[in-house]
Amino acid sequence: MSLLEYLGGAERIKKYEVYTEPELEFVAKFLNTYRSTYVIVLFLACEVNYEGRARASLSYGDRLLITKPDGTLLIHENRKREPTIWNPPGSTLYATVDNNILVIKSIRRNPPETVVVESPCVYLLLGARCVAGEFKLWGSEKDMVEYVFRNPSLIEEGFRPLHRELKTLVGEIDLVGVDARGNLVVLEFKRSTAGPEAAHQLQRYVEYIKHERGVENVRGILVAPSITPSAYRLLTKYGLEYRKLEPPRH
Amino acid sequence: MSFRFVFSDAREWRYIIESIAALIEEATFVVTPEGVKLRALDPSRVAMVDLELPSTAFEEYSCEAETRVGVNFDDMKKILKRCKKDDKVEYEVAGGKLKIKIIGKATRSFVLPLIDIGAETLPTPRVAFTARVKLLSDAVEEAIRDAEVIADTVKLEASEEMFAIKAMSDKGDLEVQFGRESGSLIEYEVTEPAVASYSLEYMGDIVKKSAKIADLVTIEFATNKPVALTFEIPLGGRLVYYLAPRME
Numbered sequence: 001m002s003l004l005e006y007l008g009g010a011e012r013i014k015k016y017e018v019y020t021e022p023e024l025e026f027v028a029k030f031l032n033t034y035r036s037t038y039v040i041v042l043f044l045a046c047e048v049n050y051e052g053r054a055r056a057s058l059s060y061g062d063r064l065l066i067t068k069p070d071g072t073l074l075i076h077e078n079r080k081r082e083p084t085i086w087n088p089p090g091s092t093l094y095a096t097v098d099n100n101i102l103v104i105k106s107i108r109r110n111p112p113e114t115v116v117v118e119s120p121c122v123y124l125l126l127g128a129r130c131v132a133g134e135f136k137l138w139g140s141e142k143d144m145v146e147y148v149f150r151n152p153s154l155i156e157e158g159f160r161p162l163h164r165e166l167k168t169l170v171g172e173i174d175l176v177g178v179d180a181r182g183n184l185v186v187l188e189f190k191r192s193t194a195g196p197e198a199a200h201q202l203q204r205y206v207e208y209i210k211h212e213r214g215v216e217n218v219r220g221i222l223v224a225p226s227i228t229p230s231a232y233r234l235l236t237k238y239g240l241e242y243r244k245l246e247p248p249r250h
Numbered sequence: 251m252s253f254r255f256v257f258s259d260a261r262e263w264r265y266i267i268e269s270i271a272a273l274i275e276e277a278t279f280v281v282t283p284e285g286v287k288l289r290a291l292d293p294s295r296v297a298m299v300d301l302e303l304p305s306t307a308f309e310e311y312s313c314e315a316e317t318r319v320g321v322n323f324d325d326m327k328k329i330l331k332r333c334k335k336d337d338k339v340e341y342e343v344a345g346g347k348l349k350i351k352i353i354g355k356a357t358r359s360f361v362l363p364l365i366d367i368g369a370e371t372l373p374t375p376r377v378a379f380t381a382r383v384k385l386l387s388d389a390v391e392e393a394i395r396d397a398e399v400i401a402d403t404v405k406l407e408a409s410e411e412m413f414a415i416k417a418m419s420d421k422g423d424l425e426v427q428f429g430r431e432s433g434s435l436i437e438y439e440v441t442e443p444a445v446a447s448y449s450l451e452y453m454g455d456i457v458k459k460s461a462k463i464a465d466l467v468t469i470e471f472a473t474n475k476p477v478a479l480t481f482e483i484p485l486g487g488r489l490v491y492y493l494a495p496r497m498e
Contacts, residue, residue: 001296001494001496001497002296002494003295003296003298003375003492003494006376006492007372007373007375007376032293033293033294034294035294036294036295070496070497071402090401090402092449108402109450109451110421167420
């Protein structure tokens, strides 16, 4: 988000700007000036390095670099859905030219993560004024959690939901609550038939909460429209429970 | 001679320049018989600086006609680092050059080349603020420093009763509340509750440097709109920063 929107006619932002084979200095200046205004897409030859919680590198090649006003950085290659290397919203982008190489750095401070892209050649530069529309999603796990939060008796009488999307070292727990007797309850939601991995996941969360809170009586409930026989066997083996729930329809 | 002015507190002047230099590399001072103005956007267009110093804010002031002085703030900052407590600073433009004199026990003169930065007249950002809070700038600085430990983004929230500065991440949550009874809240006016988030990198740069200039800061914002942080400079001057919001 930049201030340009609030300055009226002072600097009119175009819907898009496209440059083919732009000079590296121009690209650097464009990135530094419009990084908070446009979604910028570069098709360029580059080498990419990431350092943070882990390390990664991409060998020299032609790929897409996308940066968004909120700081998101995505490096896309010619396969798969997910970006090969990326930095989340909140990161800051800096571009410079050093010895005829365009150096683009995306820096995240908390936790410290840096992506460095080095490129001798940019084929295409696009600055696009994208919007953020209203997004509606039906039938997701989040919908199910929300549904239970508002109607806790769907789980059982006396259930009190406490914490949604609880971030832990072993993952994000969908919902943690307390039952009528005061026992902690961990819930894992699946929007379609749950298999053995879901049972394992629930077991991991239950063990984690037991250990973290120092209590033995922690219940685990898998909430899904249906479960596979092997999931059922695992739930029984681990002393976990199952509650049938369909994702709510709008 | 196009203009000449003397600012009696060189250290205060240095803090003002350092504050602007944290965001801006180059900008143009517009010096008129009425006073000095400077308005500039940072390179990424996320923040804007607006400095206004009337002629009364200076110990000595003379200006014949409107003069535009483009300067590099990094260079100016380095020169002003030489200021000591009790020094005065004098600016004079004559013969196409800017002469800066630091006047103390000894007098040191520096000359800066003038830069021609395109004539960009920036308007005041058009925002209808619904919350206006005046606080001790130290208290705000402390809250921002605390937030920097946790996250990259800071949330400002103003309700009928209270103003809060919040931050959250995997590391934890921070909430600093300023209620009407708290000693750091000087003025409070909320016509409509407001919530907005801003980059801590920019907020930190702005607040940490500017808290040295003024004891009080006025924060104005509205939901998902830019924030205006106004620092008052003694004898009628003001330094205002506008910062674009971060959409969640």
